[in-house]
Every structure is written in C-alpha cells, then in structure tokens.
Amino acid sequence: MLRFIARRLALAIITLLLLSLIVFAISNVLPQDVGRSILGPFASQETVDAMNHKLGTDQPKLDQYLHLLKQIVTFDFGDSFQTGQPVSDLIKTTLQNSAKLAILALVITVPLGIFAGTLAALRRDTIVDRVIVMFGLAGSSLPEFVTSTFLVVLLGTQLHLLPPLANWPPGSNIFEQIHYLLLPALALVLVYFGYIARMARAGMIVALESDYTRTAMMKGISRGTVIRRHVLRNALLPTIAVVATSTGYLFGGLLAVELIFNINGLGRLLVTAAKAKDLPVLQAGVLVIGIIYMFATLIADILISWLNPRIRLGSEG
C-alpha cells in the first residue's frame, strides 16, 4: 500500500510540473510582450517596460519559470495589480467561501446521485430509470450560468422560496450562511447530479449482473442484504473516481455560479482578475484550482486502491 501511495505521489508531482508548465506557457510565452498585452496597444513604451520589469517578464524564460515554481512551493504569488494585496491572502479568503459552496454542493449531490443511480439500476428500463437518466443528462449538459439563471428566476425572484443572492448579512452563523448558499449549491447539484448518478447506475448494473451476485442470491440471502453487502460495495468504486474528477470541474463551474449569485469566492475573484488583466491573481488562481483537482484525484486513487486490492496489487506486479 505504501509503495502504491509513493508511486502515485511521484506521478502527482509530474502532473503538477506539467500543469505549471502549461500555465507558464500560456501566460508568459504565448504573448510576445506580456506587459503590452496587459496594458493594451495605447500604453507608452516606458509603462510597458516598467510593467515587464515588475512582473519579471524581462528576465530569461528559464529564470521566469523557476521563479513561478518557487512561488508555488512558498505559496507567495506577489501582489495583486488591482488592490495591492498579497495574492495568497486574496486566495485564502475567497477559497474559504468557495469551499463552503463546493462542500455544500457535494454533500447534497453525492448521496442524492448515488441514491438515484442505484434506484435507476434496480428499476432498470422502467419509467423511473428513464426519468433519472434523462434528468441527469439534461442537467449535466447545460452550462452552469444557464442553470443558475433558471434557479434565480424560478425559485428566487418569482416563487421567493430561497434568497436569490448569496450575500448574507455580516456576522451570520453557519446555518444562516447555508440558507443563503442553498440556491447556488443547487445550481451545482443540477450539473453534477447527472455524472454521479450515471456512474452509480452503470456500476450497479455491472455488479448486479455479476456471478458473485447470482451466487449470493442462490444461497438464499435476501435481496436487500445482497445489495447492501455484495452489490453496493463493488458498484461504488467507479463512482468515487467520478466524485473526485467532478470536484475539479466543480471549481471550474464556480466561475459563473459565483458571479451570478454574487459570492466573494475564488471563481468571482478570477473573473474580476480576468477583466482587469490582473495576471498574478489569474495565474495563481488557475494553478490553485489545478492543484485542488490533482489532490482530489490523488485521494480518490488511494481510496479506490484501498477498497479494491486488485488495483493496488496489479500496479505493483
């Protein structure tokens, strides 16, 4: 097990290096003159040179890349152009709000998705199955900002069921905050429910048709016990992988959702940084989201190998 984790960690470090290389290439190599592309065509050459000097983009490319790596390791990304605050502070505060939203969304989606997927598999090819599959497909194919506008309009401003914006009064306790975060979380739930339900359904169907399930059934164990003790345990492995990958995409979806619901999170920070061409914030934010995704898949891989020894032993052999 330790060997598996070590191997997987080494792989994660390689992915992280490639990730930093991609972000570096996009922001420092692709534009011919970084200062010019931030300040626009009408800025004077002196301001552009000053900007390039401030960013370090007048240095050799290799030095620039090593500097970026140092920034990642020390979690010190310089100061924001817009506010002058350290980028790491901005990311820490906004990440807290984003994490609240993402966790709330996951806490609702994962059990709901697994339940719906299991139900669909057990009632396969009935109307229940069709409705769950179609609903999931429709939800996961729509952009987050479209589902968000639907929810704000329908549940927020027309039916007045939930607060349409997530701007809770200062000093609210966690339950009041959850009340305000419910509608944006629901927007994310609608998108990610489909992925998880689909995976849970597919895993369940494979497990239900397997020989060990038939054997257990023929031993005379009740259907409920077979499903709980034999089927679910095997069926949920692929679902764990999907939960991990969707966590990364969840943070991508936060961009639009946080904008519409006016949440001071990492997504909104990135969009405002993009509008202001605030490169340090933008670069750091993209990297942080990539790293979150990497950790989510890392944890999922370790969890899966712990639950299923075949994967762990297979990769060691």
Added chain:
Amino acid sequence: MGDPALLEPPPPGAIQVDTTSARSTARRETVRLLMRRPEFLIGMGILLFWVTCAIFGERLAPHDPQLPNPLFSHAPPGSDNWSYVLGTDRFGRDVLSRVIVGARDVLIVAPIAALLGVTLGTLLGLVMGYYRGLLDDVLSRVVEAFLSLPVTLVALLTLVMLGSSTKTVVLVVGVLFAPIVARTVRAAVLSERELDYVQAAKLRGENGPMIMTREILPNITGPIIVELTVRVGYAIFTISTLSFLGVGIQPPSPDWGLQISEEYSMIINGYWWTVFFPSIAIASVVIATNLVADALQSVLQR
C-alpha cells in the same frame, strides 16, 4: 432498447437491383436507422429551427435587434400591445429579436471550434495510438495535465493573454478540445492496430502515415463522428460560458451568453425575461445537440 425494426423483413419496395457500392448502402442504412429514433428527429428539429433563425435572423425578427427604444426600457413580455412579445432589455431592445439573431454567432463559431478540435485531436490520437512507445507516454502525460484543468478556466486565462476575438476564441477552444478528442481516438486506434488488415498493410510495405490515414482512419470514422457531435455541444457550452464571462463573443453581438452577462445583475429587480429567454435558447440548443449525438452513438456503434 432493442430495435424491432431490425427483425422485420425488409419492405417489398427496398429489394431492387443494387447498383451502388456496399459503403453507400451502409450509409443509407445508417440514415434509415437514425430516422427511426425519436430523439434524433426531435434534436434535429430544434437544431434546424435555430439554424433557420441564424440564417434569416433580421428577416424573421419583428424588430431591429440593436435598435434601442428609451420609452420601453425593461418592458415586460407583451408590452406595447404585444409588439414586444418577450419584453425588452434595459435599452428597450426587443428580447425576441435578440434571441432570434443571437443564434448566429454561436452557431457559426462553435462548430468551427469543434471541427478544429476534432481534426487536431484525431491527428494526435492517430500518432499516439499507432506509434506507441516513448512519444505516446510523453504525450499521454501532457494530455492528462491538460485534462486536470477545467477547459473554461484555461480558455479564460489564454483569452485574457491573447485578447478576445472570434479567431482567438475558435483557436483556443479548438486547441483545448484536442487532448480530449485525442484520448478517444487513441483508444480506438489501439484496438484497430492489432487487426489483420493493418498487419497486411505493414507487410505490403506501406509506411506509417499511409497506414494511419488510408487504413485505420476510415475504420474509426464512427467514433470520430460521434465525438464531433459531442464536441459541438461542448463548444456551444464553452463558448457561451466564455461570452457570459466577457471573454468570448464580443459586443455589440446579440449573442445569448452575452445578453445574459449584460442583464444578470438586474434579475433581482424582477426583470426575469431578459435572462430567461436567452437561457432557454442555450439550453434547447445544447440539449438538442446531445440528443443527436446520443442517437448517432447508438446507431454508429451498434
């Protein structure tokens, strides 16, 4: 879902002297199977509707989509004796006309971006799957690193650095889709390259590029066509999100994502119609594309 049509004897009219090649018969068979799928017909119907809107735009629209009317700012649906069927936006521009004409940009840009992504991805996937070895290992790592970042996020960063224009949007979305397509194509190539016809071509002394393009490529068109339709759906998804975030299609286009981005901050004032109808438009196009992709997948990979 079993297709009972397959078990039925062919209708009497279909048995004729066959002068066409086997390939065109197979193609006709595919079309016939598609026509029997309700989801394909519904999806195609919706897409045709929006393509008509995109082509004839201004001629179908009851008002000029760009013409402001200060007397009717944020007029609700049905205002001015049903002259503004779906209401007006903050400048008093007709929402219905803007939704009709707004189909144009995204329906031009998204398919081109998808086509670019599929072309690049297919080339990459062919090379990775056919040559294997170190090249494949290195490229697979790079592909994986790309996939660990949400496409919208990388596109946002790139478009900020390069500046947004229709050309850069197509380029960025196309290039970012390539690794995803490459993974699918690579998997298809891996199973094809072990088959006898590839071995035969090798023994005949055909070179690598020839085998990839003339032998393997025609045999994996099914998954590639499915991937293309799926990618068109995702391209509409991605490009309208980018437009919403302000780095996609640029004003003054009445693009749907852009309309929502201009008006979303005023939803809480009760002006729901300015964002609701463009949202319906995006949702219907994306779902229609997915229905078509779904039907193609079950017919082509039967």
